[in-house]
Amino acid sequence: MARLGTHAAHPCHALPWRARISDREPARASGALVFSPRRAGSAPPARPADRRRRRRRGGADNGGDHPQSGGWGKLRTREPGAAFGDRRTRNAGGRNILRQRPPYPDPARIVTVHILEAARVLTGRGQVLTPGTVVLTDRRIVWVGLSRQLPKPWAAVPATARIRLPEATILPGLIDAHVHLSFGGAPRPPVALLATTRMEVAATIHAALRQLRDAGITTVRDLGAPRYIDSSTLADLDAGPRVLTATIPLTVAGGHCAGLGGAVSETAEIDQLVAANATRGADWIKVMVTGGFTTGGRSSPYEPQFTDDQLARIVTAARAHGLPVAAHAHGSAGIRQAVGAGVDSIEHCTWMTPDGFDLDHGVVREIVNRRIMVCPTINHHARDATGRLPWAVRREQLRVMLDAGVRLIPGTDSGIPQTPHDQYAYSLPIWTDLGYSAADIIELATAAAAQALRIDHLTGTLTAGHVGDLIAVPGDPMTDLGALTTPVVVATAGHLHYPDTTTTAEENTRP
Ligand SMILES: [Zn+2]
Structure with a gap:
């Protein structure tokens, strides 16, 4: 350096x-x-010296020469041996002094x-x-x-x-489009968080950011955090990855991740929470369109949680704040509903029904037509999955979506159990099963992800x-x-x- x-x-x-x-x-x-x-x-x-001359000629702001005043555009003149602020410096004839270079940078x-x-x-x-x-x-x-x-x-x-x-x-820094910085790998994260103090969560987030950074991930989209976490907490680590945050996810009472504080029902509640998230610094609005696997209770990943009208209101409220909407959706009914409401990304998108799968080709076409991106949350052990979502089925679903022209982006859902934050790079080779070359995958994890997350004017390419x-x-x-x-x-x-x-x-x- x-x-x-x-x-x-x-x-x-x-x-x-x-x-x-x-x-x-x-x-x-x-x-x-x-x-x-x-x-x-x-x-x-104009180079700084030119600007100083112009400013001097204009006669404005000639009192900014105190070393504490700092900042560009301030008059900075110093005769060697004279103190800053010394009137002799300012009155000693201007131009010659202005051309002198300080004896130090x-x-x-x-x-x-x-x-x-x-x-x-x-x-x-x-x-x-x-x-x-x-x-x-x-x-x-x-x-x-x-x-x-x-x-x-x-x-x-x-x-x-x-x-x-x-x-x-x-190469460009990697981008993980789906993480949970505050979860820390606990078995039922949204429930476990209820018994955690604010300081403990902040420590979990900082450890996550450090882990991500050291794994080469320079941008994450954090899709769901407790109500007392805002963008300032997320930005607290010196030189950590860029965090695009969804702050508190919208859900229903007793629904998926309700423990994070985002249960809404009435129109006014929806509007208030979206507005509060925007104030907290949200970059995205996250909505739990279906239940999930990590909440338990009566949260069912196969069923929609909201009515069509409620979901439409959430999208409208987000639009009013200029924010895109990320929809957590496992079940086919929820995916259909999210597409109809006009969300911007679908997370997981596993096409599940209580007793199997139902990939709806008509809805897939709508996903393509509406340019909705899908983040299928493939983590480093996706290939070994055998239970409710075996890799053979998942791979086939993803191939169908890809063939139809759906834009997929990688993300890991890190923070949930068995998914540490530093495993993103281990998940990427799995994308070769979908026909991607190594070069395609690198582009997917950098340039394409930046474009999908609307930050390609900042990052994603060198x-x-x-x-x-x-x-x-x-x-x-x-x-x-x-x-x-x-x-x-x-x-x-x-x-x-x-x-x-x-x-x-x-x-x-x-x-
Ligand atoms: Zn998630």
Whole structure:
């Protein structure tokens, strides 16, 4: 890692990506540089020095030179030997002083640079760069390309900022589209949570985030949390994965996961809970359209829990807050109902009836027509399933849906019993049973998942301007998907982590 001051020799000035002052990015508060594509034909963005001059000429805000005042756009002049705020500095004739460089890098203009070079880089857009290089500055990816084409200014960056991975592959960070951060693997999670304190749940969530991060998962969709968990709890871990959260799932009294606090019936209750979830920072609204297997009591996975009108109201309320709806649905009747209500994703989608299965081809066509995505929650031991949902049946259902054109995305339902958060990469080879190649599966777990979750403008591919979410794995995952289980470097929003790889893959595989 190297810290570089922004001055005329800074690499970004020689690149098509130029530093600019962002009006919106939260990174601004910390003084970080944000890189933005320069539109062809447009004037280059003003460099900080130009902005200072303009501001000076305009005569506005000439009192911002106290070191504590911080932030971009503040006047920062300092005559060597003179203290900040010294009137002599401000009154000493302007332009000459403004051209002087401080004797040390200005903290407000420091960027962190990491240059990762690997045997190959999979961009997630179908490109394989051999050997390839990715440049990260602060939170962002700023350059991706063939190593031999690394622009000279970046090539001159000190060796301490360069991470050489001559036998590894760099690819976008993995995305698990269905997890439960707060469940912790207890036998009946929604019930067990009732006997757990808020602090214990927060500790469970933080352990889950760390486990996910070290397993190379840089984004998760958390589909159901207790009522006292909000987006601030989920974001608390420094540099954990990005969490898209559904906060409290909507259900019925005594229904699936009612212990999380989301039982609703009347229209006003539905509207209130959806509004409260939006206030808590929900990215999705989760609704338990059918009962489930982990609640017990009178929760039946085969039967719908809501009326058509109630479900329609939930979708309408979510739309009013601009939020997509994820529908938990096992039984065929519930799947049919969810599709009719216009949800955005169907979770599990197991087409179950009390005594068998009923895959409705007409409903499958509607899923395709309405562009509803299906997350079939395939975990690492799905192939070994023999009980109520044997893999042979499941595989056939999924093939039928795929052949019809249904968009499937991977997710594990991690947090439920026997499904630890770090097993996502072990579940991915199972998708070869559905006809996917290794390259298809990598795309499914990165670019396609990001697109399905509507975050492909941020992550999912290695693209200049995107958030710095990536992993490096040993060898070539295109020939051996097992490589994804042992990431050696994980970057979450530009923060680098080095997972402990001393345990073997076998030790990592839990029952
Ligand atoms: Zn779930």
